[in-house]
Amino acid sequence: MKEYKIVGEHLTKQYKNRKVVNDVSMHVVNGEIYGLVGPNGAGKSTMLKMLLNLTKPDMGEFTIDGVSVQKNGYQTLRKVGAIIENPYFYEQLTGRENLELHCEYMGYPNLEEIDKVLGLVSLKNIDGKHVSQYSIGMKQRLAIARAILTRPEILILDEPINGLDPDGIIEIRRLIQELNKEHGITVIISSHILSEMELLADTVGIMKDGNMIQEISMKDIHEQNAAYIEIETDNAEKAGYILNEILQIKQFRVISDGIIQVFDLSKSGKEISSALMKYGIGVESIQKKQNSLEEFFFKTTRRSLA
Template sequence: MMNYAIETHHLKKVYKDKIVVNDVNIHVKKGEIYGFVGPNGAGKSTLMKMLLNLVQANSGEIVIFGNKVIESDFEILKRIGSIIENPYFYEKLTARENLDLHCEYMGYHNKNHIKEVLEYVGLLKDADKKISQYSLGMKQRLAIARAILTKPELLILDEPINALDPEGIREMRELFRKLNTDYGITIFISSHILSEVEQIADTIGVIQSGKLMKEISMSDVHKFQTDYVEVEVDDIELAGYVLEHECGIRNFKIVSENRIEIYDLGKAVKEISALLVQNGVGINSIGRKQNSLEDYFFQITGTEVVENL
């Protein structure tokens, strides 16, 4: 029996006749980072709110740590930290005071942990500043500090890197990895930015128009990410013949009337191009390429890169 932190079975949510989450079955393993990816408006936030009992499903069920979530059950939420949409703080209070209040609210009594998490997210020196003086990026860090304050087993993070600059994004990425490896926290993180999720996730789930298109481990995605040599020629048939009979290359694909992708990388690009030219094939361009996660998404969803949607 697989040990899942989150499972959903045929989860469905309808708003005003529009199906926002459509028969979704997700499987988040304990101890992994699961990237939930899709364009804005695909249903990511709605699904995350359903996991946190903030929005009720029309049908289907949610199982967290093996327990079925029911409307009245808020006990399970003590084991979860979350950031959903724009985090809200008391602007007139300091960061430290905001976290202190959160401890009270959650019935969590280890106040020493406040200093620890502020240091962890790099806000210790600004702990006694009022939130009204905080930048957007600082608020985002504070939201993460608050989410991990009660030492949850599961973090549910909806677009947590939205307001950050590239340096802040890198730091947060390291922070999530550290939380995952140091504390064994399972992280369920959504984003519309593929490249971000790709760098930290163990598994990704692709959602589009409320439907889960695919769940796949990143190691399987990497298997798909092959290096190849792309060559544009003036005579495709001759080029195919030369590759097979003169170069001894069988693993190639003719992708258009003048373009070939060669997957057999036993021969150097220079060698391939010399053999083609010697045998009368005109080359317009030749070079090494790599399939990206974006190509993979395009195959699954039939839409251009998620982050451009």
């Protein structure tokens, strides 16, 4: 039996004549990383703002540990650290000074925690550096330090890797995984970068046009989507004929002029490659793959609109 830390039921939010969130329910398992995925404008940020009681839903409610956020915001949100949209700091102060001000604002007396969180986000040895001198990645890490400073049970991150370079993305990914696995923090991340969510999330909620299309675990996505062989060739039409007539492979799909996906694995990649080359078809690459979150997302959202 799954233990849900956060539950959203039948949430709706309308601005003027447009429903940006339309009767959406959401279920976050305690101790997991939950990825709220979808294109820009899908309603992800609005969902998180309603969870944080920054925006009032027109209908529905969120609960944390069974307690309504909308009715008991102070009680529930003491358990939460969050970064929504761009993090802002006092640029002429150091990271430590910004965190000290945050402790004062929050009425949190344990200043010794500042050293711990700065060490956790690898910012401990830059005490003399003003935030104005920080890179985008350093500011994101400082924002996470501020969000976890008061030891929350839940961390909410809205598009945390936007604008980061590849090294910064890897740093933030490792930090989120450490906070989740080693410190037991339940994490919700919204993102339109599906490849990154595939590496991080235990469960994803797929949103499009204000609707929750599906909630599904990454384990189920991989189990439902069997492996296949992808061939890059110089003549997809002729290759398709060879697959069908010579190799008697019926389950394949031509993706583009040069890409074919083969779902019948009765023949190995080596056998397929040899047969194609025997009939004069150039094979640029052939490899075994498994459907990704990106492919599942596009199949699911297309199906929902059909």
